Amino acid sequence: MPRSIHVHPDYRIDVATALERNGFLTQGDLAAHLEIALCTVSNFCRGVNVSIAKFEAICEALALDKKQIIQPKSVQNLVDPSLPLASTATDPIEFFAYDRAWVGRSTLISGLSDRLQKSCRLLFLTGMAGIGKTALAERLMIEFQDRSLLRENFDNQEQAIDFGSVAARLLEKCGQIVTPDDRQDVRQLTARLVHYLQNNRCLLAIDSLEEVLQGDEQEGWSQFKDEGFLLFFQQVLASDQCQSRIIVTSQELPVQLLEFGTRYQNFWFNQPLTGLSEAEQIALFEQTGLDASPTVEGSSYLLRIGRAYEGHPLALRVIVGEIGSRPFYGNVLAYWNRYGSEVEEVERAIAAAQAGERIGADDKWRLDRFTAALRRNVQKRLEQTFERLRHDAKYAYLLLCEASVYRCAVPEDWWLSHLDYWDCPIAVQQAALDGLKDRFLVEAVVEQDQYLLRQHNLIRSVSLSHLKKLDLLE
Known part of the structure; x- marks a missing residue:
């Protein structure tokens, strides 16, 4: 049943x-x-x-x-009233992130689908945690249901993620026999997997590639922990032909791919993701049962929440879920009366920045954690990102925390000046900033013909909380 x-x-x-x-x-x-x-x-x-x-x-x-x-x-x-209830249609494929509340990105879906239908063999979907990478990858799967689906989720802590183990699992999913002796020869496993993908119409989806990347200021950022992954992607791109397509989600873009990928620009593409537009935010509210019509009381508060979160899909989904559940049951005004001050704190800081008050080290932003649901679903994932950064790239972590004092976009040298306090060499300073860019933790914008840097409001909320703990690192 x-x-x-x-x-x-x-x-x-x-x-x-x-x-x-x-x-x-x-x-x-x-x-x-x-x-x-x-x-x-x-x-x-x-x-x-x-x-x-x-x-x-x-x-x-x-x-x-x-x-x-x-x-x-x-x-x-x-209809026989004595019969049990039954579905009139086949239940949809179970996805990790994509569901019927999905909205927006229609132009992006069309463009990326077209690329994959043509020559693009390897598509990267990149961006900060919770920005919708996995959901978009799963939405794209629907466009390619004529292909055999293969999936690997590197966020699954219960399975090995060295390349030999990954290649063996994928081959077995393809119906190939992999003996214990085969598992000892990673190069042969790689060749077999690439050959299978070349000659069969598969869609391979790899989630959370950042889990197999590492790096530091000395050796370089976002390098594969296991060189087998690098060899695999190189062989896929260098092949004379490849019938399969690969979609990868990651919070980091592998630097090695950027280095050798320039020779195969027709065969791979990186799509950075940003938040939902205001129109998409309204569609999300409507799709999840909240009325965002201009004439409805409370709709303006929904839009203010959306702007404060810069359209971050995960955070907005968590919030609309809270509004729709106990004790609010869809009462937007009641939710705002309880938590609206958190959004107003952000709005005041942004207004102050526009008035010339760019520095706000004492701002009390809590966009990632002002409810239990946000702490479970948003803060937890962002904290994992910060912990990886702190562990792998100390100066990049320090730079992100120090630069959280800025309420708005500022020149790059303003950011880098904060590392002088930490006696960071000039060459390492630029490497630290590059590390943040590779991880999509800093956004570059152009305002009044000036190249400036800023932090997403959610990232700044976490950075500010970490800034207050930096004394423990001295």
């Missing part, structure tokens, strides 16, 4: 009528009555799959026939 079902499209109008007939003025009222998430009610009303238990509870509250409304009206008389 399926775990989730949905209202048939023929009955969506009946559902809307049932809401009003049973005294629920909004979907939020029904969510509060049943003490379930607003997004669940919204999904029910839009014909999106919800769990059977929630489906039955909503049907009971709306006095709807739970067996009837999952069938087309043309066959409603054929």
